Amino acid sequence: MDSAVSAPADGTGTIPETPLLDRKRNIAGYRINKMAMALSDQRNREAFKANEEAFLDSYGLTAEEKAAVKSRDWREMVRLGGNLFFILKISAVDPVPITQIGAAQAGMDHTEFLTERLGKKLNG
Template structure:
């Protein structure tokens, strides 16, 4: 393991299918996560559902973050600093369970995702490095 913190953190980006929630990612997604937390109140959920774009425009989000939220592209939201536990407020607002939303992130039907997780999760076999394709 490298002793340089930047090299070490860069290694975390090499894990296939995983987005490690680092301090840099948290800083990048601060306002996205604040938006998601705002959905904890019924009044804000109703305002958001009435005009999603206008509601998002009231937050200091990047255009890329707004589009990822509008598209409900949860993987992209994670890439842009979203935290899954905060984003849960968004898919809950849409009437989705955690299982349904996370299943969409894997390309699996919720039943398939649930069965995989009950069976112990993803196999440790296969690609372990994006860069090295091994």
């Protein structure tokens, strides 16, 4: 029998270190994800660049959520319920490689992430 999968955001779920977009995280992250989704539209990307604070306010982000977005703290955005597929659009406005976003979540520096997690051979 198959059973439902659920892993809480705090990492105490059945699959360690794996924040799935379940009900709890969906509700918690809705504002951040909705704001980030809007960045698919060129006009919104321009509004975000012109006045990030006002843009975030227009989506009702809390102070904690705004701080995470403004500091590009990927780990914190995910902790607050941000889902990678949405918050990735912030990195399109303000370019950061996805491997660096991965490294930030893993708590590793970029080179360590590339070699130890992804198994890349550098300078080879």
